[in-house]
Amino acid sequence: xxxxxxxxxxxxGPQHPSTHGVFRMRMTxxxxxxxxxxxxxxxxxxxxxxxxxxxxxTQDIPFTDRMDYLASMTNNFAYVLAxxxxxxxxxxxxxxxxxxxxxxxxxxxxxxxxxGTFLNDCGAFVTPFMYMMREREKxxxxxxxxxxxxxxxxxxxxxxxxxxxxxEFMPALDKFIREMPGFIDEYDQLxxxxxxxxxRAKGVGILPKKLAINISxxxxxxxxxxxxxxxxxxxxxxxxxxxxxxxxxxxxxxSYDRYRxxxxxxxxxxxxxxxAMEQLPEGEVWNRMPLRLRPPAGExxxxxxxxxxxxxxxxxxxxxxxxxxxxxxxxxxxxxxxLRDMIIGWKVADAIIIFGSIDICLGEVDR
Amino acid sequence: MTVAxxxxxxxxxxxxxxxxxxxxxxxxxxxxKSESLLEIAAFLKTAPGLEFDYLDFITSVDYLDYFEVVYQxxxxxxxxxxxLKSRCYERENPALPSVVSLWRGADxxxxxxxxxxxxxxEGHPDLKRIFLWEGFPGHPLRKDFK
Amino acid sequence: xxxxxxxxxxxNYRAAALPPDWPINYWFHWVVFVIIIIAFAxxxxxxxxxxxxxxxGRLQIRLGPNRVGPFGILQPVADAxxxxxxxxxxxxxxxxxxxxxxxxxAFTPALMIFAVIPFQDGALLADLNIGILYIVAVSSVGVVGxxxxxxxxxxxxxxxxxxxxxxxxxxxxxxxxxxxxxVVLVAGSLSMNQIVTSQNIPFILLQPLGFLIFFLSACxxxxxxxxxxxxxxxxVVDGYHIEYSGMKFAMFYLAEYVEALAISAIITTxxxxxxxxxxxxxxxxxxxxxxxxxxxxxxxxxxxPRVRVxxxxxxxxxxxxxxxxxxxxxxxxxxIVLPEALPWxxxxxxxxxxAVLVLLWSKLFRLGGxxxxx
Numbered sequence: 001x002x003x004x005x006x007x008x009x010x011x012x013g014p015q016h017p018s019t020h021g022v023f024r025m026r027m028t029x030x031x032x033x034x035x036x037x038x039x040x041x042x043x044x045x046x047x048x049x050x051x052x053x054x055x056x057x058t059q060d061i062p063f064t065d066r067m068d069y070l071a072s073m074t075n076n077f078a079y080v081l082a083x084x085x086x087x088x089x090x091x092x093x094x095x096x097x098x099x100x101x102x103x104x105x106x107x108x109x110x111x112x113x114x115x116g117t118f119l120n121d122c123g124a125f126v127t128p129f130m131y132m133m134r135e136r137e138k139x140x141x142x143x144x145x146x147x148x149x150x151x152x153x154x155x156x157x158x159x160x161x162x163x164x165x166x167x168e169f170m171p172a173l174d175k176f177i178r179e180m181p182g183f184i185d186e187y188d189q190l191x192x193x194x195x196x197x198x199x200r201a202k203g204v205g206i207l208p209k210k211l212a213i214n215i216s217x218x219x220x221x222x223x224x225x226x227x228x229x230x231x232x233x234x235x236x237x238x239x240x241x242x243x244x245x246x247x248x249x250x251x252x253x254x255s256y257d258r259y260r261x262x263x264x265x266x267x268x269x270x271x272x273x274x275x276a277m278e279q280l281p282e283g284e285v286w287n288r289m290p291l292r293l294r295p296p297a298g299e300x301x302x303x304x305x306x307x308x309x310x311x312x313x314x315x316x317x318x319x320x321x322x323x324x325x326x327x328x329x330x331x332x333x334x335x336x337x338x339l340r341d342m343i344i345g346w347k348v349a350d351a352i353i354i355f356g357s358i359d360i361c362l363g364e365v366d367r
Numbered sequence: 368m369t370v371a372x373x374x375x376x377x378x379x380x381x382x383x384x385x386x387x388x389x390x391x392x393x394x395x396x397x398x399x400k401s402e403s404l405l406e407i408a409a410f411l412k413t414a415p416g417l418e419f420d421y422l423d424f425i426t427s428v429d430y431l432d433y434f435e436v437v438y439q440x441x442x443x444x445x446x447x448x449x450x451l452k453s454r455c456y457e458r459e460n461p462a463l464p465s466v467v468s469l470w471r472g473a474d475x476x477x478x479x480x481x482x483x484x485x486x487x488x489e490g491h492p493d494l495k496r497i498f499l500w501e502g503f504p505g506h507p508l509r510k511d512f513k
Numbered sequence: 514x515x516x517x518x519x520x521x522x523x524x525n526y527r528a529a530a531l532p533p534d535w536p537i538n539y540w541f542h543w544v545v546f547v548i549i550i551i552a553f554a555x556x557x558x559x560x561x562x563x564x565x566x567x568x569x570g571r572l573q574i575r576l577g578p579n580r581v582g583p584f585g586i587l588q589p590v591a592d593a594x595x596x597x598x599x600x601x602x603x604x605x606x607x608x609x610x611x612x613x614x615x616x617x618x619a620f621t622p623a624l625m626i627f628a629v630i631p632f633q634d635g636a637l638l639a640d641l642n643i644g645i646l647y648i649v650a651v652s653s654v655g656v657v658g659x660x661x662x663x664x665x666x667x668x669x670x671x672x673x674x675x676x677x678x679x680x681x682x683x684x685x686x687x688x689x690x691x692x693x694x695x696v697v698l699v700a701g702s703l704s705m706n707q708i709v710t711s712q713n714i715p716f717i718l719l720q721p722l723g724f725l726i727f728f729l730s731a732c733x734x735x736x737x738x739x740x741x742x743x744x745x746x747x748x749v750v751d752g753y754h755i756e757y758s759g760m761k762f763a764m765f766y767l768a769e770y771v772e773a774l775a776i777s778a779i780i781t782t783x784x785x786x787x788x789x790x791x792x793x794x795x796x797x798x799x800x801x802x803x804x805x806x807x808x809x810x811x812x813x814x815x816x817x818p819r820v821r822v823x824x825x826x827x828x829x830x831x832x833x834x835x836x837x838x839x840x841x842x843x844x845x846x847x848x849i850v851l852p853e854a855l856p857w858x859x860x861x862x863x864x865x866x867x868a869v870l871v872l873l874w875s876k877l878f879r880l881g882g883x884x885x886x887x
Contacts, residue, residue, distance in 0.1 A: 216472025
């Protein structure tokens with residue numbers, strides 16, 4: 001005799017210790033299995049696109065910090081690239097190298113949080129997270145040295161960066177870069193082949209290659225599914241074509257592959273920083289533009305490889321001091337398109353793991 | 368480097384198949400009529416030599432006379448990109464065909480445009496507001512929003 | 514260690530190894546031991562809470578609590594005071610009587626286990642000759658408390674959490690019982706004191722597979738990592754005690770640690786040789802071994818990720834249960850065929866069998882189901 005069951009709807013509410021930010025999923029559960037899922041956005045919508053239309057181009061730089069607040073340097077980078085394309089401004093060499101160093105340090109810091117919280121969701125208490133935070137603290141101290149801020153940097157300007165590095169920065173960076181590969185090995189040692197982690201994450205939440213391209217996924221999510229598409233290689237911006245580095249790829253597109261791709265990317269970032277440090281030229285760091293910049297009428301789009309995916313800014317100018325249209329191509333919102341397909345058929349505990357492995361930041365999803 | 372295809376070049380390929388649907392082709396973008404948008408997009412996705420299988424982004428701009436919707440398409444295989452544009456001249460209920468059937472990545476982005484700018488997309492499976500709540504008066508990103 | 518010395522009292526009535534005669538002798542023995550057990554349980558639980566938080570902190574390269582008192586020793590006291598002065602909230606449509614009774618039913622069996630744990634040769638509250646069977650029976654009653662707690666809260670999520678907890682506890686009782694029978698066969702008696710006295714070599718060497726199975730089942734019984742998905746953040750439902758606050762929540766929290774203490778004490782008695790050891794007084798050996806077992810438990814907690822609920826059930830039924838049956842079978846054969854053999858060949862034989870079985874199961878056995886088609 002079969003037991004009659006009926007599916008019931010559960011709100012994985014906006015307040016939950018495990019969703020990374022205020023995000024709501026309405027899941028229909030049949031026993032333990034997720035039968036249907038609907039994501040609800042908008043809890044952190046601040047109307048940044050509209051607000052930016054009322055402020056000058058330079059005043060919009062702090063707005064970009066606050067979108068993906070865990071990777072502010074790369075947000076700044078994408079925006080100033082778009083504004084420079086629009087205004088036709090050149091950037092001094094030293095500033096380009098400094099931008100690359102900051103962006104790669106930011107990539108390491110952001111992946112530390114992504115991997116740490118992913119392992120936390122898998123249940124490894126908070127031990128790997130604590131170990132990784134130790135390194136993130138060192139990176140935040142480096143940023144503090146340069147621009148005085150630990151989270152929302154407002155460091156890059158249209159035409160360069162705002163401050164040159166102080167004297168104590170290079171020795172501290174050198175020390176950090178020498179120790180970092182050892183630390184990454186330390187994290188890997190206990191976790192890479194751990195039976196329980198493999199059982200929880202391998203084969204869970206598969207994103208097939210064709211679907212990944214079709215939903216315009218980008219970043220580690222796309223590369224874990226086997227697509228070799230890294231903006232730093234296929235469309236190099238700033239001075240990335242002068243560095244030698246590999247692009248880690250996954251094969252299966254499951255949560256375990258996304259985790260491995262991020263760890264490998266941390267190693268490659270260390271490589272890039274080392275090369276940038278060696279090649280760093282002397283010179284100015286800011287090609288001074290008037291603060292109320294009035295670029296010629298037109299439009300420009302610039303995209304970079306942010307830690308979470310392809311971050312792009314589309315700016316339209318009408319020759320006034322404020323942008324006519326300020327649009328952000330948010331990688332995390334677009335990566336979430338396939339969330340429903342990835343979660344259906346798995347159990348509740350897996351839903352958290354799959355969601356954590358996509359690595360979103362609500363500030364960017366909702367803007 | 369990703370080669371940004373010029374609008375003229377692609378317009379040349381499209382003129383034979385879709386006569387009369389290209390409004391304007393410039394060096395960096397291609398403007399098409401909204402009625403033939405879906406067919407042209409389907410052609411661009413599958414035509415050999417073009418094969419734009421990756422939709423980079425969709426956005427909309429409110430020039431007061433018309434709304435302009437901008438698509439950037441990328442081909443992963445050939446590493447080239449194209450900017451496709453289309454305009455709606457109505458102010459009250461602007462509508463465009465949806466490209467979700469070709470590129471699923473358009474799903475949330477079209478919902479966002481509907482929510483903030485008010486342009487509805489015909490053929491979208493679930494067109495409802497994404498960031499603001501149902502019943503919010505107006506569309507904030509329009510230039511005449513108070 | 515923070516317990517008082519029962520040696521002085523025990524010198525006075527060694528004859529307590531035999532059931533004392535009625536009336537005054539018995540009541541005196543009973544009062545002394547009740548005080549010893551309650552003091553031991555409560556003080557050791559406070560010590561365990563402190564040790565766990567400091568230990569996990571050091572594993573995570575941070576300090577752990579170190580503000581309250583020297584080295585943070587008074588931290589559990591501060592926690593206890595905080596919990597005691599909290600308001601006791603009862604949900605509006607809850608069943609008041611069951612709500613009040615549930616913590617009691619969950620906590621009491623954990624304390625009752627200590628009645629048969631030997632602190633020293635003959636120093637137990639009651640030397641039952643069915644000692645270990647009494648323990649298994651009494652600890653099963655705790656499950657009823659869990660379910661009563663969820664029922665009384667009138668909260669469907671809490672009920673679902675409790676059902677999963679009950680399923681987990683009941684599934685892991687079976688391999689635990691079978692592992693115990695292996696020890697009983699080797700010792701020849703169910704009485705806890707007899708089991709300790711017959712351990713010339715600790716049974717962990719004679720029954721390595723039994724020890725492994727018992728340790729894992731016991732961790733699952735008391736909801737510790739890697740099996741603590743009932744209290745995890747990454748689950749929708751947060752466990753059966755979600756609606757409790759104040760002293761009642763403290764009872765559940767204490768019950769968890771008292772059970773951990775009880776399991777450590779049982780493992781010490783069954784597998785590590787109880788109070789046996791050279792030089793130091795026996796009760797000190799007992800305490801050292803108990804703390805050692807608990808240290809391994811929180812070491813595992815700070816290191817390994819947790820399993821999913823279907824992987825948990827699959828592990829109990831498909832992995833531990835067959836291994837426990839095979840262990841029992843092999844132990845039985847050894848007892849019958851080689852009763853007079855020297856211990857060392859048996860130890861090597863058992864270790865080899867354990868290694869082979871564990872390797873075989875880890876290759877053949879997949880943890881849990883995968884994706885379900887909807």
